Amino acid sequence: MGSLPPAFARMFALGPMFILAVSCLGCATSLQGGAMHYQYFSAPSERDAWSPKIAGWQRRSLREEAESGPTPLPPVSQAADGGAVVSSTEDARGLRSKYLNFRAAKKRALAREVASWVQSQAPIHYVEDGVIDHWATLEETLASNGDDCDGLELLTFHALRDLGFGSEEVFRAIIFRPDDGQHHMVTLWFEDADDPWVIDPTGAMTLGMPRMSEFPGWVPLKVFTDRVEFTVRAPDPPSGPDLAAHDDWP
Secondary structure, three states, X not given: OOOOOHHHHHHHHXXXXXXXXXXXXXXXXXXXXXXXXXXXXXXXXXXXXXHHHXXXXXXXXXXXXXXXXXXXXXXOOOOXXXXXXXXXXXXXXOHHHHHHHHHHHXXXXXXXXXXXXXXXXXXXXXXXXXXXXXXXXXXXXHHOOOEOHHHHHHHHHHHHHHOOOOOOOEEEEEEEEOOOOEEEEEEEEOOOOOOOEXXXXXXXXXXXXXXXXXXXXXXXXXXXXXXXXEEEEOOOOOOOOOHHHOOOOO
């Protein structure tokens, strides 16, 4: 993603452990060694180092949409949820459960198809930013015939929304790898509000469409769209008599 916001650059100079302590993000593992259950939709602080960068991209993206109009593709699905939910009193062989399972399977297949296509195009159209890390809009990425991860990620972000995935379930995301201080841009699809699917445009983190919980070495920092912005927070440390038994919280 190129250069970092000044506040993050200063923290990186002091090393990854300092970053973890200050941000309270911690490592991406739970007390039992499983996945951390992040709070993905927290309001950003007034001094959030990423907010000006996100706001600048949002303004340009909305201005571009107002000038050219949205992509004229018909929706595939208007539903926000993708999973089949069958109550304990409902026959799993009933029409409702069959329909919900069919719909969920089709949405996942479509999302995986988008992921596969974008990841196949990334080696052809990946272009590194220069000295300045510019977050392109979709039109800028298409007109330039490529971009780095934050531009190529827009192919996934816009494709899913153009194909009918709800604006409340598809988000751009900034993720961070504490081991080497690397930042990356991916798309998160919140079929599950606690453990979204990850679509990485370039494969720097992963290929295919795995769950975020499968990558404890990466920490989500921000989720946003062209209209909203949220800060991702780790859950609060446990309290009570069991606290002393857990010394891996930041």
